[in-house]
Amino acid sequence: MKISSDILKQLAAKAKGQCRFSEPMSRHTSFRIGGPADLLVIPADEPDLQNLLAGIHKSRIPYMILGNGTNLLVLDGGIRGVVIKMTSGFRQLDRKENTLKVGAGYALPRLVEGAAEMSLAGLEWGVGIPGSLGGALVMNAGAYGGQMSDIVKKVWGYTPSGDRLTLRPGQINFGYRHSEYPDGFVIAGAELEMQAGKKTRIKSAMEQWMGKRQRNQPLSLPSAGCIFKNPANDSARRLIGVAGLKGKKAGGAKVSSKHANFIINDGGAKAADVLKLIDIIKERTHKSVGIELTPEVKTVGEP
Ligand SMILES: Cc1cc2nc3c(=O)[nH]c(=O)nc-3n(C[C@H](O)[C@H](O)[C@H](O)COP(=O)(O)OP(=O)(O)OC[C@H]3O[C@@H](n4cnc5c(N)ncnc54)[C@H](O)[C@@H]3O)c2cc1C
Incomplete structure (x- = not known):
């Protein structure tokens, strides 16, 4: 779906917050992956958001909402329409x-x-x-x-x-x-x-949990956290490990050796690489333990 650039320019002209055209989503996701959004707007406050929504509604173009982009796989073709980034204007x-x-x-x-x-x-x-x-x-x-x-x-x-x-x-x-x-x-x-x-x-509980994360998760590498939800009474991490997939690669995407339920961007990964690896994991875990894993990460955009 091609969105009229005139409509996008009109929306940007009325916005108080920051606007960016053809903005690479890789700059806004913890995976560091994702093609361009036609228009990314960071509303300045609630009235600005309200005006933006009214404008989008009137022109009938699609929009999606972005937070910190830490649970998202944005596809390589990017996002048509408007991405509304809910960050700096909403920090009270x-x-x-x-x-x-x-x-x-x-x-x-x-x-x-x-x-x-x-x-x-x-x-x-x-x-x-x-x-x-x-x-x-x-x-x-x-x-x-x-x-x-x-x-x-x-x-x-x-x-x-x-x-x-x-x-x-x-x-x-x-x-x-x-x-x-x-x-x-x-x-x-x-x-x-x-x-x-x-x-x-409170602080001692936080230290304990943070220590656990640092020991178990590849926190210094780009990822979107756990890729799959845990099935009832089991852990996706354990099942992916049992299926022998730690370190498995597809292009620039890799199953973390530290935490098998993390896919990391090992350098230049495309969303297509991550999708391929997700498919491999689903298929192999199903074959090996008979359980169908469901993604926790949300996939958005166009291939
Ligand atoms: C290293 C790492 C560790 C993680 N550990 C955990 C963990 O322990 N537990 C856990 O649950 N998650 C974890 N996550 C995943 C992620 O951080 C959480 O799911 C987080 O809550 C997503 O917030 P976000 O702002 O990044 O959302 P985004 O990824 O930006 O968006 C997620 C979804 O929320 C929607 N959305 C975002 N903001 C709004 C809004 N204001 N209004 C309406 N819709 C909105 C988006 O459209 C999208 O559908 C981890 C991620 C990483 C990278």
Whole structure:
């Protein structure tokens, strides 16, 4: 689908935030992979986002929402239409007793650290998860027995026509790395219910989890974290290891030798290489242990 460049220019002219045409998505994903987006906009604030959505709605062009790009495989042909990057304009943080009101663009590692400084418990498990709050709410990110849905009080955001909507957890249907929002819903922020805790205890849990990550995960190499969801009562990492796939390569993509559920960009990997490796892993694990793995990473864009 070819999008009229006049429409894109009109949208950019009306935006207050930063706009970039033909922006390589490899600059916005932790995989360092992804073809160009026709137009990438970083809205400056909520009214700017609302105007942008209204303009997109009127011109009927597609859009997708980007947080920190740490759970995304963007295909090599890039993304048609508008990519709305929810980061710098949405980084407010307010505290009222044990409730934190946080913008969708707030980085999870900073939030985890900030909560600990305020002696608020409930997010220690999130240490080292490199996403934005918005992305964590969509993925229902979690680790070490905790997940976002444990602390969400409400989520607010905008519908594709720019209407503001507030959702309660019961309306989001959270599950394991799963959530359901209305189609095209852009999360602008959330209220999180934390618990009063002891700073030393919170920090010690964070250190323990971070140490575990550093020992087990290839953190210095570009990846999108775990590629597959864990099947019930088992770990995808273990199964991929059993299938003998550690170190397996397809082009520039490689199954990490440190953590078999991570695919790393070993240098110049294309999205097509990652897709090929995903297929190989699915096929071989199925053959070897009879379990069908489901990707956790979201694939977007055009091949
Ligand atoms: C080294 C490493 C370790 C990781 N460890 C973990 C882990 O332990 N546990 C875990 O759960 N994940 C982990 N991840 C994956 C990832 O960090 C999380 O899924 C994170 O929550 C994704 O947030 P993001 O902002 O990067 O989202 P993105 O990758 O940018 O987007 C993910 C999805 O959310 C949507 N989205 C993002 N922001 C918004 C918004 N404001 N409104 C509406 N939709 C939005 C996107 O359209 C997309 O569908 C890891 C990743 C890496 C690279």
